[in-house]
Amino acid sequence: MHGFANPARFLRLARWLTPALLLSGLVLTGAALAWGLFEVPPERLQGETVRILFIHVPTAWLGMAGWMAIAVASLTELVWRHPLAGIAARAAAVPGATFTAICLASGSLWGRPAWGTWWVWDGRLTSMLVLLFLYFGYIALANAVDQEGGSPRIPALFGLVGAVNIPIIHYSVIWWNSLHQPPSLTMGGSAMAGPFLVPLLVAALGFSLLFAGVVLARMRALLAMVQADARLRRKALEA
Amino acid sequence: MKEALDQWHYVIAAYGVAAVGTLALVVWSWLTMVAAERRREQSRHR
Numbered sequence: 001m002h003g004f005a006n007p008a009r010f011l012r013l014a015r016w017l018t019p020a021l022l023l024s025g026l027v028l029t030g031a032a033l034a035w036g037l038f039e040v041p042p043e044r045l046q047g048e049t050v051r052i053l054f055i056h057v058p059t060a061w062l063g064m065a066g067w068m069a070i071a072v073a074s075l076t077e078l079v080w081r082h083p084l085a086g087i088a089a090r091a092a093a094v095p096g097a098t099f100t101a102i103c104l105a106s107g108s109l110w111g112r113p114a115w116g117t118w119w120v121w122d123g124r125l126t127s128m129l130v131l132l133f134l135y136f137g138y139i140a141l142a143n144a145v146d147q148e149g150g151s152p153r154i155p156a157l158f159g160l161v162g163a164v165n166i167p168i169i170h171y172s173v174i175w176w177n178s179l180h181q182p183p184s185l186t187m188g189g190s191a192m193a194g195p196f197l198v199p200l201l202v203a204a205l206g207f208s209l210l211f212a213g214v215v216l217a218r219m220r221a222l223l224a225m226v227q228a229d230a231r232l233r234r235k236a237l238e239a
Numbered sequence: 240m241k242e243a244l245d246q247w248h249y250v251i252a253a254y255g256v257a258a259v260g261t262l263a264l265v266v267w268s269w270l271t272m273v274a275a276e277r278r279r280e281q282s283r284h285r
Binding site (some may be wrong): 031033049109113207 | 249254256272276278279281
């Protein structure tokens, strides 16, 4: 891990990995969504709306995984002072927020025909909405620290504390009564039939590749901005 | 029959939101990266 603390080494890897991840992610996600739309049969109880599964579930996983990435990178930044850890945490925030927003929107569009309502203030939906607001807060805080100056430890601490919400999201459907169903896919197995499970896993892999590609692109952008600013500042001092 | 047609409206809306959101994220991230790296190269020659 510390081998990639060197930005030059990171850039050598990221230059070919970014387009590779984005292109493979686009192809795989497009194929999985076409599969979900046109090939998967309607479900016995949910009918055609089951197709929303292939968007809703991967984006929910990635919304939560994005915050876990922020928490791990923040811990690495605080403990080991890894030079790229803070940049990685900032880079994961926008894709994490986007996928959380897509999860909430697709869930709402699924809830209306399935439950008869767009929204309920139960544990799962509310904690997922809290996650979106945490992302907004993190992005605003990180931007304020970059622009106004301040300790980069502040967003790192916020990232660590916000991780408390992740187990709450996960266990919300077990701890509290909810219209939302409990998890169908766990480490112990799947309650889902094969025709739904396989395209779901392909969609999850495709969205994950896109997420990773976007994080790398944003890391490269943030690193380039820092390097350009530092170079211009140095030249201004020399002049 | 009417119910099935209504269900498709929700499905298409969800896929539309996901496609637009994801593509916008990918394109914006790529363009931001290209612009930032171009600025870094220009800062070398200033």
